[in-house]
Amino acid sequence: MTLEDVRNQFTDPTPADLQLIARYGELPDDARRARAFEAFAKSGLPNRRMEQWKWTDFRAGLNSLETSSAKANVELPLPDNALLFRFDGKRWHLPEKLPTGLNVFEKTEAQALGNAEELPMAALAAGLTGHPKSIDILQVEVTASIEQPIFLDFDFAGREMAFARIAFVVRPQVRIDVIEQHRGGAGLSSTIIEFGLQKGAQASRTLLQAGGKEQATAVTAAVSLEENARFEQTALGFGAKVARIETRVSYNGPNATASLNAAYLPAPGYHIDFTSNVWHGAESCTTRQLTKGAVPDGGRGVFQGKFHVPRTVGQHTDADMQHKALLLEDGAEVFAKPELEIYADDVECAHGNTSGQLDETALFYMRQRGIPKAEARALLTEAFIVEALATAHDAVKDALNEASRNFLRREG
Numbered sequence: 001m002t003l004e005d006v007r008n009q010f011t012d013p014t015p016a017d018l019q020l021i022a023r024y025g026e027l028p029d030d031a032r033r034a035r036a037f038e039a040f041a042k043s044g045l046p047n048r049r050m051e052q053w054k055w056t057d058f059r060a061g062l063n064s065l066e067t068s069s070a071k072a073n074v075e076l077p078l079p080d081n082a083l084l085f086r087f088d089g090k091r092w093h094l095p096e097k098l099p100t101g102l103n104v105f106e107k108t109e110a111q112a113l114g115n116a117e118e119l120p121m122a123a124l125a126a127g128l129t130g131h132p133k134s135i136d137i138l139q140v141e142v143t144a145s146i147e148q149p150i151f152l153d154f155d156f157a158g159r160e161m162a163f164a165r166i167a168f169v170v171r172p173q174v175r176i177d178v179i180e181q182h183r184g185g186a187g188l189s190s191t192i193i194e195f196g197l198q199k200g201a202q203a204s205r206t207l208l209q210a211g212g213k214e215q216a217t218a219v220t221a222a223v224s225l226e227e228n229a230r231f232e233q234t235a236l237g238f239g240a241k242v243a244r245i246e247t248r249v250s251y252n253g254p255n256a257t258a259s260l261n262a263a264y265l266p267a268p269g270y271h272i273d274f275t276s277n278v279w280h281g282a283e284s285c286t287t288r289q290l291t292k293g294a295v296p297d298g299g300r301g302v303f304q305g306k307f308h309v310p311r312t313v314g315q316h317t318d319a320d321m322q323h324k325a326l327l328l329e330d331g332a333e334v335f336a337k338p339e340l341e342i343y344a345d346d347v348e349c350a351h352g353n354t355s356g357q358l359d360e361t362a363l364f365y366m367r368q369r370g371i372p373k374a375e376a377r378a379l380l381t382e383a384f385i386v387e388a389l390a391t392a393h394d395a396v397k398d399a400l401n402e403a404s405r406n407f408l409r410r411e412g
Contacts, residue, residue, distance in 0.1 A: 009041035015064040016188070017044045020124065023161065027131050030110040037127030039116035046120050055302045055335040056273040058121070058188075061242040062216050065160045065187040072183045072210030074238060074403050079395035082151040082179065089155070089162035089186060091134040101144025101174070107137035111165065113192070114222070121218035121244065125163040125190040137165045142176045149177040149395060152193075157185035167194035170201040177204045179393055182219055184211030184240055190218040197229035199253065204232045206393040208400065211240025213269050220246045225285075227253030234392040235262040236400050238407065239272030239299070246275045251285040260289040263388040265407045268298025275304040280314040280344075287319040292388040294381045294408070297331035304337045305351070311343040321351040326358060326384060328377070378408040 003025040010017055024037050043050060047059035078084060083102075086093045094104060110130035116123040129136045140150075156162035162185075170176055182191065195203055211217050217240050223231055237245055249258050264272045278287050293301040303323045325334040338351040358380050366376040382405055389400050 006037065006041065009038060010044050013044060014059060014062070016062040019065045019160070020128070023128055027128065030130065032112045033110035033127050033130065036110065036113050036116050036123045039123040040120050040127055042117065043120050052275070052304065056242060056244050056271065058216055058242055062188060067158060067160050068185060068187050068212055068215055072212065072238070074208065074210040075183060076179065076181045076208050076396045076399050078151055079149060079179070081148045082395070083148050084151050084153060085138070085166070086153040086155070087136070087164045089159040091136060092138055099146055099148060101142060102146055103141040103143065105139040105141070106135045107139060108132040108135065111137060115248070119220055119246070119248075121190045122192050122220040125165060125192050125220070128163045129165045136163060138167070140166065140168045142168060142170045142174050145175045146177070149179050149393060152178060152180040154180070154182045154189075154191060155185055156189050159186035160188070162186040162189040163191070165192040167196070168203065169196045170198060170203055172198045173200040175202040177393055178206070179396055180205070180207045182207070182209040182211070182217065184215045184217055186215065188216045191220070193219070193221045195221070195223045195231065197223070197225050197231060199226045200228045201226070202230045204393060205234070206396055206400075207233070207235040207245070208403070209235070209243060209245055209272075210238040211243055213241055215240045216242045218244045218246070221248065223247065223249045223258070225249065225251050225253065225256040225258065227255060227282075229253065229256045231257070232259045232391055233261065234389060235274070236389060236403065237262065237264045237272045237274065239264070239266040239270035242271045244273040244275060249276070249278045249287070251280050251282040254283045254285065256282065257286045258288075259391060260287070261388045261391050262291045263385050263404065264291070264293040264301045265385070265404060266295055266299035266301055267407070267410070268296060271300045271302070273302035273304070275302070277306045278308065278319070280307065280309045280317045280319065282313060284316040285318075289321040290388050291323045292385055293325040293334060294328055294385060295325065295332040295334055297329035300333040300335075301325060302335045306339040306341065307349060307351070309342040309344050309347055309349065314344040315346045317344060317347040317349060319347075319349045323353045324384075325355040326381060327355060328358070328381065374409075378405070381408050
C-alpha cells in the first residue's frame, strides 16, 4: 500500500492529519502498523461527529501540529526507591539495574492492537511506534512481586508529536505498582499502557496528567484480568487544550476485581475527558468506579463510563459507577454519560451522576467562623475531591493532594 493509498483513506484530511500521514510514510513497512493506521484513517483525528468523542474534539482543537516547549507546572516527586522509566518523546531511558523478577524487552517493530477501530488515538499510537532507530515500545514481564514502584515519566517538551507504548505482563500471584506522570510538551501525544494480569496477580496504577494550554494528549490503558486478579487505578487530571484519559478493562476470568478512581480539575481554557469501558466477560467479578471533578468558569470536564454485562458469562457481576461534579462558577462545563448495558439477570449493578454547586449552608457556616470566602470554598472543594484520590500509591498520595490544593487556591 502506497502513501497515496493511505492518504485516500482519509475523508477531508486536516493539515494535522497530513502531518501524521507523512510521519507514517517515514516508518518501515509492517502489516501490524498498516492495520492500526488504517483503523485510525477511518476517522482521522476524533471529532464531535463520533458518538464517543462528541465532547472531546481533537480535530477542531488541532489545525496543525506545532512544536511546543511548554511544560506542566505540576509534577510528582520521584520516590526514593522507585525504578525510573523515562520517555523523552523518542525513546525510553531505563534504570541501569533491574531487580530480580523484572524483565524488560525493547521492541523495534510495530505491535498489534486489539479493538483498534474503537480506539482511534490508541490506533494512531500503535501505527506510529515500533522502529529500529528509536525504542518507543517496551514489554515488561513481572515474574516476582516488586517492592519498588515503577515510575513512568512522560516528558515530550520540544516535540511536534510523540507516541509511546508499554505493556506489563504480570505473572500469577505477583504484584506490581506503577506510578505515571504525563507532563505534556508535544503539540500532540498519544500513549498506550497495557496490563495483562494473570491468575491472582495484582497491579496498582497511580496517574497524574497535566498538559499545556496549546497541547493535545491522549492516554489509553487496556487492562486484561484473569481469575482472581486485582487492579486498582487512581488518576488526577488537569487537562490541556484537549485531553482524554481512557481506560478499558476486560474480565477474562471469574472473581476478579477492578477499582477505577479519578479526579479532574481543569483550569479556564483547559479540557479533560475521563472515559472508561468495562467488559464483564466472566462470572462473579466486581467493579467499583468513583470519579469526581471541580470545574471553574472556562474549564470543561467530561466523564463517560460504560459497564457491559453479557448474558450467561456475566452472571453474579457486582458493579457500581459514581460520577460527581462541582461547577464552581458560572461558565463551567461538565458533560457526563454513565451507561449500563446489562444482559445477564443475576447481577447487582448501579450508577449515579450528580452535578451541582458548593453547599451554601456549609459555606455560610465557615465564613461565620472567620474563614475568608476563597479559603472556605477551597476547603470544601478539597474535601469533596480527596475521596477520589484515597487509593493513590502512598509514595505520591500527599503530592497528589497538594497538587489539588494548590490548584484550588490559585489566583484568578
